[in-house]
Amino acid sequence: MDKTEVMLNRAKSRAHGPMTDLPVLLPVAERVRRAALIERREGTYRLNMQPRHAVCVVALLAVAVGSAQAATTAGLIGPLEAMWKWMGFILVGPEGAFTGFSLNLIISFFAMVIGTIAGAALGLMQISLLLPVRRGSWIVTQFFRNSPWLVLLFTIMLLFPFEIDLGFVVIPVPDWMKAVIGFSLPIMANISEVVRGAVQSLPTGQWESAESLAFTRRQTMWMIILPQCIKRMIPPWINWYCILTMATPICSIMGVEESVSYTAQALNAEGDRPELIPVFYAFLLVIFFIYTYPIARWSIQLEKKFAFKT
């Protein structure tokens, strides 16, 4: 076997995986490789929430409360009382205005909606037959994928106009709306990659058989390819939603009135007592967990149901 053959074989093996009939590494090596590829394609790690994590998080809260209780001197309110007092504020803001944790959820919801629509469009553009469209969308995707979220958020918060003057009506753009736009940009880029990855993971046989049946490219896309891809796209899409929800506290840095900034305010109002700090932060962790856990579990269930080789 001369050098050219060796090189060709090596190139082939890069495409197809192990070539030998007697494996040289344990199967876990192949699993790690595949998992790394999936992670690279989808843009982030998969959350893997288990029931026992709920136990850990609650245990953390219990420990925090316990130690705070021990450190509470007479005359000051205990940790449980403080939590109860501020819970409403942190969850829904003053007088039920939709700030606090509910604002986190609102931001994540709208950012996901916008990001999904824009991302799907961008993803389909990445597989367009027109080179400029492909290249342009690829650049946009890579740019927003690789920018830190905080930098994007800052850019939008500072540079986006605080109101949009359409002539007949002036739309105010409050802080949280800017945050929505700021978050939707990286989501758009990542969903674009998920869509592209899903479409490209379909066997070429699908395209070929559609072509031989004289479907146009558009028909092939909408009637054959995309319906099959939807199933593949849902678990990573849900995963991204969970990651996004957990990333929304970042906007507290910009002064958006969501759960983390309210927690800081609550702690301040309680006199910055050091023993209350772990209690309140543990409480934050618990509420984020309570919200994301069912969603993450549902995604795992869906993936099992749709089980296929990626």
Next chain:
Amino acid sequence: MAVELYADFFREIYDSTGWNFPFLYEQYEYDRFLEGMWVSLKLIVASLAFSLVVGIIGAWAQGAESKFVRYLIAGYIQFFRNTPPFVQILFFYFVLGNLVPSYDAGGYQVGYIDSFGWAVISLGFFAGAFNTEIFRSGIEAVPESTVEAAEALGYTRFQSYLHVVFPLAFRVCLPALNNNLVNLLKTTTLAYGIAVPEMMYTANQMWSDNVNVPEMMIVLFIFYVGLVAILVYGMHKWEQNLKIPGYG
């Protein structure tokens, strides 16, 4: 001489187009800018190094006899994977920051670990959680038989680790490790939230002083996206070099 021309050039640009890059023509701003960039790079390298150490120790501890230790490590991994990184940083800085002893710096208390330190620790544990799993899988991918074959050839335990286990485990780990590294790089910007004087913070100061938000934003993007691009490219090349041929 060249520096002067260079500085004048950018002053010209400012005068004519209004695009203001003060750090390119003013010494003070330049120093500040470099300082911020330096802290950013230090933060990235330090959290990366710390996360590797945490990963190695965690992977080793996961093979421990004691069930308690194994559960502890598993709990640690799952905690850092499934909670918001930003809240983790705040938790470390405010909660653990209170527990660390402090010294008197002329009338007020200064903790022994400053915000930079806490950022490194928090980010290190965050990325370290992923590294633990990655390293564990890497080591488990090396068959016991291969290690025994090395021993049968006369390698000592240490030599077999050096020449066989670690090179193999590393090659298996590398793609996943790269993903983690890029993720870590992007996450280091969150240190801004606890006032670490890195790139974002410096840029913030500069645009407060010079009212040139768009320009500084462009610079920030170039810096971070450029770093990530360099990293991704470099890692890709490294991966290609270290692929186990015939194994994909």
Next chain:
Amino acid sequence: MNAIATNWTPDQPMVAIKDLHKSFGDLEVLKGVSMDIMKGECICIIGPSGSGKSTLIRCINALNNMQSGSIKVEGLEVNDPDLDKLELRKKVGMVFQQYNLFPHKTALENIMMAPIHVLKQDKKEVEERAYRLIKKVKLEGKEQSYPGELSGGQQQRVAIARSLAMNPDVMLFDEVTSALDPETVKEVLNTIQDLAEEGMTCILVTHEMGFAREIANHIYFTDRGVIVEHGPPATFFDDAKDPRTKEFLSQIL
């Protein structure tokens, strides 16, 4: 080249096993095994799974330690707590059933590694020896291939060449063809046959009865940790005495 002076002469057994006992925790796997193997002999150990065959040869190589008994390889006592394992491994080479090779090195590098790192020999000299060994196992042209690019049979042959690079006096083969496709089994068996015909002392644990009958000087049958019966192939296969042996042979032949 033995740094350790032993009183071994070629008229004594090369490998002398006396009353070997080996347990894994509470489970006793070898219950007093004894055998003598002379220089140049090729012996096969056969038996049902779990009978302790692999454990036996792994004890010879000090990969498993023994609870009691003695194994002397060229006079070197394996059960000695002060044993220099390197000296032992210079004398005894071993090939495993699978996962032998180092996947991140080429075939040539695999063969060259141990003499360079362990024996500290000169690189040029080792390289020449490696090329000769590759030729010997009939794998010319595959020197620069990585294990993942070689078939199972080719991998095992490189593994044999690699063990030979250390110039051992005894070769141990632990079911080396069990994980291979039937087509490639032949090429590996041919290599082992060549080795045996050149005078290498070989100890094989194998299921290949035809091969055993052809090349072995002596066959040992183990069952549940003891050697039930042993003898030259002619008497062993045609005229087995113990009922357990007869039962085993009737199942597999």
